[in-house]
Amino acid sequence: MKLSGATSPCVVLVLIFTSTSAIQKLRNINDLKALKFDQNVPSHSLLLLYWFANTIDIDNNNVIRLTFDPNQGDYGSHHYGNYERLLEPLPLGNIRYRYYTVGNLNQESSSELPSYVIHPRFGYEGRNRDRIIFRVREQDVGRQTGQIVDRVYMTQHFQTSDNQGTRYDPVNTYQVTTRLLGQIREFSVQENDLIFLMNVRDRFGSNADSTQLRYIKTYWGELACLGLLLFMVIQEKPSTNQQPSQEKPPTIRNNRQPSSTQKPPSIPNNRQQSSTRRSTHSDCVVNIPDSRHSAFTGMVASHRLNQRENVSLQITTGPGGKASIHWSIIGNLTDQSMMIALYKHNMDVNALTYKSIGNRKSGRYDTSVPLNEGLQARLHIGETLCCFWRRIGEEIHRGEEFENPALVNIRGYNAHLQLFAKNGKACARLYVKKSFTEWKSIFRNSWVGFYSSQYKDTKSYEWWQWQWATEFKPNFFFDIFSEYDVYEYHSGMTIAPGVQARFILQENVEKARTQSWNK
Template sequence: MPGVIRSGCVALFLILTSVSAVQKLRTINDLKKVNFGPTVPSHTLLLLHWFASTVDIDNNNVVRLTFDPNRGDYGSHHYGNYERLLELLPRGNTRYFTVGNLYHEMSSQLPSYVVHPRQGYEGRNRDRIIFRVREQNLEWQSGLIDRVYITQHYQTSDNLGTAYDPAHTYEVTINLLSQIRQFSTADGDRYSLQNLRDRFGSRADDSQMRYLRNTWGDLACLGLLLFIVIQEKNISDKPNNRRQPQVKRNTQPDFVVHIPERRPIVASQYYLGFTQPEMQLRVTTSTKGKAKIIWHNVPVNCLNEGAMVVLYRNDEAQTHLTYKSIGNAKSGIYNTSVPLNEGLQVRLHKIKKLCCFWTSIGEEIHRGGEFETPSDVSIKGYSAKLQLFAKDGKAGARLYVRKTFNDWKSEFKRSWVGFYSSGQQDTGDYEWWQWQWATKFNLSTDCPDTSYDVYEYCSGMAIAPGVQARFILHGHAEKARTPGWTG
């Protein structure tokens, strides 16, 4: 008998320990302390985001159901708490329910980002939400939720069956639900993201915010939440280099002209939140002066939904120049018929199905950087520089002449610039349409520079890999040559 009593005491102790050990998460800062990824499925955050956005929370912080778990909505069902993972139910019409089983036939009611998560956010169907409901007016659908938990099944390698893991079970307070709910803004516009970033003290800079908008689209607010909770905690001990908004002063003139800043597109696996090789989209050069699109490491979930590469004139353009479906190719090349120009940009879009076999360009998924001209090189002994560029698929050259170099036309009166298909060609090995006198270059207004006057000449030679320009002072006395074109 004493042995039975002792065993019962041990069992009771384990039960009380299990219940009391459930940690409360009160804020997003608390959520950042959870080890999402290595020990807790990152998919839990997707499920929690959906739940916080779906239930109703009024001004008095009363949480109500908006679906019927007894009917199996979203794959939800009764949870018996037989292993005493959670505290015992109080008297009255109160029940625990669970949701998150993606294999349940009703789970198709869940949004696509939960059922078909992006690569890196899969949960192997282990994560769940448990919520406690008090029946209202003999209906569970309008019941009050007074407890919410995130938990997960043990891994199969633990050989502990389908029980939930108490070591990775957390109570989510109403305050945290309300904070997560703020990230449910559907449109993900720039101002909503910026407000959320500033409100929660995120370190995301403008290029990272731009990347989130381009990558997550309408779910950009969710992308920001994942960035804050998963990625940002890894740099919490580093200084915040993001430019802080300045306090506004009433010193504005009668009118304000806003000139949008051009920022580079930054693509990094760091922003995506998973460790697969980062996706790359870039424009380069074919052999005949045409633009060539190259893509690498497109995520499988994008391919499964249907994706295409689309070429635009520049980062600001809204009208496409050409596009191509990439099928199941994670990496590939598309040789376009579009002449190469500075600023060209490739973007990855979803395929929008119309009717029958007709398709069109759908939602943007990601974008690469603009095609950039290689750097200029100095002309030895003179305050001038030479640069090779592409215009309408042809090789062109720019002369940068420092504004203080007043007699440059006199110095360069016998100087010329030649174009060569490779660095192996002799200086005199050129055609008549592949060179021009330096003094006959045209003044350019497209490349404003406070220190230099810029002059251009466009040849009839197709830009291609290996092409270079050389500056000849007189005769065959070479003073500068650009690197071979690698664009």
């Protein structure tokens, strides 16, 4: 017999199962890295999760016990009814289960939370939308030691513009496993010396070098381990062959809070939006000065070193923002077949790509490697392993590391603008003198735009390729003793000859423009 006017119980069960089973599990640090923080997930979620992981107890059997009482509202925690069926229904039986939530910074008792959660550093503020939900199994009601946590979730409320009320967003709700909580606990807030940071870095395979660790320690102080966690999660991508990446510094905010779709004031633009919008996930350039002198003494035969001036290796901008290698050889360095190779930087020993050039004295190799500062071309002897299979052999010569163009003055102010390439994209860097303390208010309505040619007028910046000056992201990995603070913006525009960045003070008042890209 068919049911009318009511939903079949089976259908209800299927809907509930489908909703709860769709929640993604975060099993380890790499799963955290895969999330799009600041795009889909507030960075403040990491601060809240870090606090929670370091507040609970996890015993040797991976049993989680609370160290606070949510029934008393400790840390602003309170009961969560799960009325919208975001999570699976509570188990039935003699054992009492309840969901609780914590993270509402507007509650009075939330003042018990540590300062780094309540008053986070710039860029990690959030909008008080992120929450931790945990399910408690109370074996001995009223006894704190009996409160066992068997589910933990990281979630967030919908945005006000979504008109969803106070509901949580199921798409951006994640179950946090005990394993991940245990890994986060290894970034102990009580440990911040450099040796400990190095051990944690090595334990999780981070690419942070010793200079970066020292910088994290200097900037974060007693919260250095939290800084290292943020560096690893937000900037380093999950990969079996993880490439070095850098900490995502905080965003400088102001009272304007422009949306990502807002255009610069009084700048008309009638062009239609491109059908393919760039990713808003940003990463940050870490430009730590390194030694530019040769590090390969003893690797190159002395009789070849004597003829280094006869070899020219130059990296330029190739199609699609990729690196191209131009080589020129005068005289006969060797009678053997040669190979050209590209390396990440002067100290790297593993080639990103290489190509056999035989005995050709000049040519160009368009690689598939995105253009970045520090890239270096080297000339090698080619070794034949078997048949036509070849590999890189002895090094003959290496060129200079690829450098970005020089910065230009922002007229009338103690600040400078630089155009640079990051992963083949056009980026801008602001250098603000530390004594220029009022720069955020003075530059409140200032913005930087990217142009495909120096002949474009101010209104003809490339579509979507601009940013408010006060929304540039600080780069804390520059020398802490420098007299300048450094801020960056990474556009989605492919770097190419002719590209230019301009600093607009307000309206159409231009205060700086870089040289057209000619690298």
